[in-house]
Amino acid sequence: MIPTPDLDHISSRDYEHVYEPAEDTFLLLDALEKDAEFLRNEIKPCICLEIGSGTGCVSTFLGKILGDGTxxxxxxxxxxxxxxxxNKTGCHNSIQLEPITTNLVNGLLPRLYHSIDILCFNPPYxxxxxxxLYSSKNIIEKAWAGGIDGREIIDKALPLVNELLSDKGVFYLLLISENKPNEVREIMKNNYNLQSEILFSRLAGxxxxxxxxxxRNTR
Ligand SMILES: C[S@@+](CC[C@H](N)C(=O)[O-])C[C@H]1O[C@@H](n2cnc3c(N)ncnc32)[C@H](O)[C@@H]1O
Structure with missing residues (x-):
């Protein structure tokens, strides 16, 4: 079992400015842990990307699965x-992370075109x-507010996934039922020929x- 990253360096004051890991975060950790062998032995990633990293808990956990520096x-x-x-969470857990302040992946494409092997997103849903969504100046509200169907940020990210994923790449996306997950799967299949499965589902309240x-279909 891979331990949850140590977040002791984050104070309650910090959580006034950054999304506090919750059930959604931990479901994503569970999904990565379930796929740990597959990620290490079959994907053997060179470049991983997490959109909306918050505290960095998910990427740190992924780093623990893969081994620092892999x-x-x-x-x-x-x-x-x-x-x-x-950045602090990575350091605190001896995992090197490369955080970038940007909207989704602005500035990273086209350089990272078809080069991401593992992509994760726990979006504002x-x-x-x-x-x-758009009038809020509150950074914590922006962490969870998703607009109509909770899909407004998600729908902006979907076309980018196709541009980012390498041939062997995998994308893990957290959704809730109100986001119409089957519709998201259809969009990815019909527009980008991306296959999908529901890896986990869980009730949280x-x-x-x-x-x-x-x-990708090519795998
Ligand atoms: C639900 S939180 C998840 C945080 C963390 N990944 C986790 O699982 O605990 C969503 C995160 O996405 C970030 N975010 C919201 N809109 C974004 C955007 N357009 N581009 C990049 N990040 C965004 C928020 O600031 C927040 O940190």
């Missing part, structure tokens, strides 16, 4: 505070109005959370 672990977040904490896994 792959380049790039993280992005729109929140600069999150990137500072992501909560159903809100578009106004809530009233939320049904799922981890979808996507890969």
């Amino acid at each position: 792959a380049l672990l790039i993280c992005t977040d729109i929140n600069p505070y999150a990137n500072a904490i992501t 909560v159903v809100t109005t578009s106004d809530d 009233r939320e049904k959370q799922l981890i979808l896994k996507f890969w």
Whole structure:
């Protein structure tokens, strides 16, 4: 069993500025742990990318699965505070992470075109109005507010996945049932010929959370 990253260096004050790991975070860790052998032995990644890394808990955990220094672990977040904490979380757990402050993956394409072997995204998925999403100045609200169907940020990320994934690449995406996961799977299949499966689903309070896994047809 791979231990959950140590987050003792993060104070309650920090959590006023960065998303605190919760059930959604831990479901993503469980999915990566379930696939650990596959990721180490079959994917053998060179470059991994997490969009919206928050505290860096997920990428640090991935680094523990792969072994520090095995792959380049790039993280992005729109929140600069999150990137500072992501950096500290990596250091605190002896995993080198490369956090970048940007919107989704702005500035990373086309350089990273078809070069990401493991891609993870626990997006802002909560159903809100578009106004809530775009008018909010609160960085924590931006961490969870997803607009209509909770899909507004997710839908911006989907076309990028196809550009980023390498031939052997895999993409892990956390969704809730309100995000219409079957519709997301259809979009990825019909538009980009990406295969998918539901790797995990779990109830967290009233939320049904799922981890979808996507890969290219060529594998
Ligand atoms: C639900 S939180 C997940 C955080 C962390 N990955 C975890 O699992 O605990 C979503 C994260 O995405 C970030 N985020 C929101 N919109 C973004 C965007 N357009 N580009 C990059 N990051 C974004 C938020 O700042 C937040 O850290």
